[in-house]
Amino acid sequence: MSPLAGPILTAAEIRGAEASAMAAGATVDSLMERAGQQIAVAVRRLAGANAILVVCGPGNNGGDGYVAARLLREAGLKVRVAALAEPKTDAAKAARAAWPGGVEPVADAQPASILVDALFGTGLARPLDAPDVPLPSSQRKLGSQAASAEQPPQETPASAGVMARNGAAATPITAKLRALAQAATLTIAIDLPSGVTTDDGRVLSDIPVFDITLALAAAKPSHLLQPAARHCGTIRILDIGVATTSAAQVLTRPNLPPPGPDAHKYTRGMVAIVAGSMPGAARLAGIAAMRAGAGYVLLLADDHSGPDALVHKPFAPQAIADPRIGALLIGPGLGRDADAVAKLDATLVTDHPLVIDGDALHLLKGNRLTTLATRDTPLILTPHAGEFDALFGASDASKIKRARAAAVQANAVIVFKGADTVIAGPDGAVRVAPGASPWLSTAGTGDVLAGAIAAMLASGLAPLEAASAGVWLHGEAAHRAGAAFIADDLAQALSAARATE
Ligand SMILES: NC(=O)C1=CN([C@@H]2O[C@H](COP(=O)(O)OP(=O)(O)OC[C@H]3O[C@@H](n4cnc5c(N)ncnc54)[C@H](O)[C@@H]3O)[C@@H](O)[C@H]2O)[C@H](O)CC1
Numbered sequence: 001m002s003p004l005a006g007p008i009l010t011a012a013e014i015r016g017a018e019a020s021a022m023a024a025g026a027t028v029d030s031l032m033e034r035a036g037q038q039i040a041v042a043v044r045r046l047a048g049a050n051a052i053l054v055v056c057g058p059g060n061n062g063g064d065g066y067v068a069a070r071l072l073r074e075a076g077l078k079v080r081v082a083a084l085a086e087p088k089t090d091a092a093k094a095a096r097a098a099w100p101g102g103v104e105p106v107a108d109a110q111p112a113s114i115l116v117d118a119l120f121g122t123g124l125a126r127p128l129d130a131p132d133v134p135l136p137s138s139q140r141k142l143g144s145q146a147a148s149a150e151q152p153p154q155e156t157p158a159s160a161g162v163m164a165r166n167g168a169a170a171t172p173i174t175a176k177l178r179a180l181a182q183a184a185t186l187t188i189a190i191d192l193p194s195g196v197t198t199d200d201g202r203v204l205s206d207i208p209v210f211d212i213t214l215a216l217a218a219a220k221p222s223h224l225l226q227p228a229a230r231h232c233g234t235i236r237i238l239d240i241g242v243a244t245t246s247a248a249q250v251l252t253r254p255n256l257p258p259p260g261p262d263a264h265k266y267t268r269g270m271v272a273i274v275a276g277s278m279p280g281a282a283r284l285a286g287i288a289a290m291r292a293g294a295g296y297v298l299l300l301a302d303d304h305s306g307p308d309a310l311v312h313k314p315f316a317p318q319a320i321a322d323p324r325i326g327a328l329l330i331g332p333g334l335g336r337d338a339d340a341v342a343k344l345d346a347t348l349v350t351d352h353p354l355v356i357d358g359d360a361l362h363l364l365k366g367n368r369l370t371t372l373a374t375r376d377t378p379l380i381l382t383p384h385a386g387e388f389d390a391l392f393g394a395s396d397a398s399k400i401k402r403a404r405a406a407a408v409q410a411n412a413v414i415v416f417k418g419a420d421t422v423i424a425g426p427d428g429a430v431r432v433a434p435g436a437s438p439w440l441s442t443a444g445t446g447d448v449l450a451g452a453i454a455a456m457l458a459s460g461l462a463p464l465e466a467a468s469a470g471v472w473l474h475g476e477a478a479h480r481a482g483a484a485f486i487a488d489d490l491a492q493a494l495s496a497a498r499a500t501e
């Protein structure tokens with residue numbers, strides 16, 4: 001059992017990894033047995049002597065549940081099994097047959113202190129309460145789990161407590177799942193909370209928030225993307241003997257060594273920040289850049305407020321021509337007036353590594369973005385959802401897919417910000433940040449992030465690494481800043497975050 005880290009695989013990719021394991025000699029049954037073993041070990045550790053209810057679905061997720069239930073019972077625990085429908089796959093049928101106990105319909109199941117949800121995993125194809133209702137459009141478009149797992153709708157026994165085919169209303173499964181979860185002291189989802197998609201973070205049904213999710217073989221996008229991620233609780237990855245690789249990875253702590261003994265301010269990196277109509281935002285970015293480790297921060301602003309360590313100069317093309325500048329940041333508090341446009345155009349013709357944020361992103365739309373994409377110096381764009389939609393167009397595709405497409409279009413690293421920040425490079429590399437502090441939802445935190453990323457870029461890191469390190473430091477600073485912090489506190493906390501190397 002390991003923490004949330006490593007590759008992130010879509011449903012199609014995990015099926016591919018499973019197929020490779022089978023080509024190398026594994027069988028579905030052996031993989032399911034291994035999954036069940038690992039689940040049983042984890043559940044046993046969590047459950048103590050408490051009674052366990054395992055709810056099983058018709059596919060292999062349910063199969064994992066039957067195996068785990070059998071092994072937990074063999075270990076002497078009090079285990080009951082409830083099923084939504086008869087098993088449909090051969091492996092799940094075999095696992096069901098090997099379970100020595102009875103199986104009650106989910107609708108009739110009495111709660112237990114430990115609830116194990118093995119209803120659906122990567123094969124979930126539609127909302128839980130509407131087995132016959134086709135998927136919403138974006139799910140069909142995604143194709144991965146939908147297209148290959150989609151099978152003719154199964155007959156659902158009325159006793160299963162879902163909407164029966166004849167339209168007769170029975171107890172909705174989500175209400176039952178919520179009730180079982182509410183009565184439990186610990187809720188554990190196998191692979192994914194049943195009712196969330198695998199690939200794009202959507203929640204298709206009104207399901208509970210689980211305490212723990214035991215992800216099999218690797219993380220899936222919905223373990224990280226909202227709103228699904230918040231239904232997972234603490235995520236642990238179980239090794240089931242399936243080798244997994246992916247261009248998408250969970251963001252982890254960067255390797256940021258402290259300055260060497262012969263360091264000076266320029267070797268640590270010089271950041272220049274173009275201020276605009278709201279100079280406070282650029283100041284915040286400047287403080288953040290210094291506290292993330294930059295050796296010299298130049299604020300191109302007319303006023304002189306802020307810490308004495310910030311060097312001020314009025315904006316002028318010759319000021320941004322300084323060859324010592326390691327990263328030039330434009331956007332925080334820039335405004336969108338003629339002055340902002342002039343500053344942006346002067347910035348875009350330099351050959352410095354660039355970080356573009358906030359208002360500047362709005363001004364990029366159209367020709368500037370097209371021209372920018374032909375530049376071959378490092379470029380990082382840091383849009384939040386509104387800026388992303390304005391620049392690249394709105395879409396209901398997965399945040400990972402959208403970030404990847406935008407990175408190709410802009411020939412840049414994209415930091416698609418939010419509660420589930422996705423970092424993507426034009427080569428398809430993706431990092432997704434887990435578990436951002438909800439207290440980050442306050443004015444100025446984006447300016448702090450832009451400053452931290454600019455510091456990382458100025459230190460000489462490649463754009464994807466710089467963006468990743470900046471996002472990680474920002475997240476770490478937020479955890480350290482605690483509750484109800486303001487952006488100024490967050491910028492301060494970057495020093496301590498930086499010290500955790
Ligand atoms: N990834 C691995 O290496 C392994 C994964 N295992 C486990 O298997 C599941 C995936 O199994 P699969 O059978 O493909 O899918 P599910 O069990 O999630 O369910 C599919 C099943 O359910 C039907 N269905 C889908 N949505 C609904 C719905 N809303 N209502 C009713 N029925 C629905 C669908 O038609 C199928 O029949 C993975 O998550 C792991 O838990 C293996 O055990 C080991 C290797």
Ligand SMILES: [K+]
Nearest residue numbers: 117120190192
């Ligand atoms: K599940």
